Amino acid sequence: MTISKRLKQESLEPYKKRKYNSIDPYKSYIKKRYEETLPKQIPSSVILREISEYGYTGKIRILQTYLSTLRNNIKQDAGFPKAKNIESFDFSATNVDEMQIRELLSLDFISKAENILMVGASGVGKTHLATAIGLKAVQNRIKTKFISLSDLMLAQLR
Structure with missing residues (x-):
């Protein structure tokens, strides 16, 4: 919801708290698996299959978003101006x-x-x-x- 739409509401109800992200309990495992496979990138479908065996029921898109964050953090920590290969x-x-x-x-x-x-x-x-x-x-x-x-x-x- 945009700010202007929120301000137009007759009664301002408090925002809902962020829902618990179903991937949170698996983040340390995912990060470990991701780092083990460097320099290659492990497919998200492989990690999804692995964490599903441990009880993960979320969608692959949530996993892909988290993996993208891991990739970006590694590059950002190094201070590169732009990713070039x-x-x-x-x-x-x-x-x-x-x-x-x-x-x-x-x-x-x-x-x-x-x-x-x-x-x-x-x-x-x-x-x-x-x-x-x-x-x-x-x-x-x-x-x-x-x-x-x-x-x-x-x-x-x-």
């Missing part, structure tokens, strides 16, 4: 070394405790590539933080 990057439009980027996507630099610093002119795809590499790390359950140079410098000044 490597498939949408046009290597032919830049002089970026595709083999080097594919090597970075293997995430070997993380086990070697190396950092990535991307330098270049505006519009060549630094943010796109950094985000794609970061999302790959997130999908592999590696704690990730995206930060621009200007934000890093501001943080150091504080």
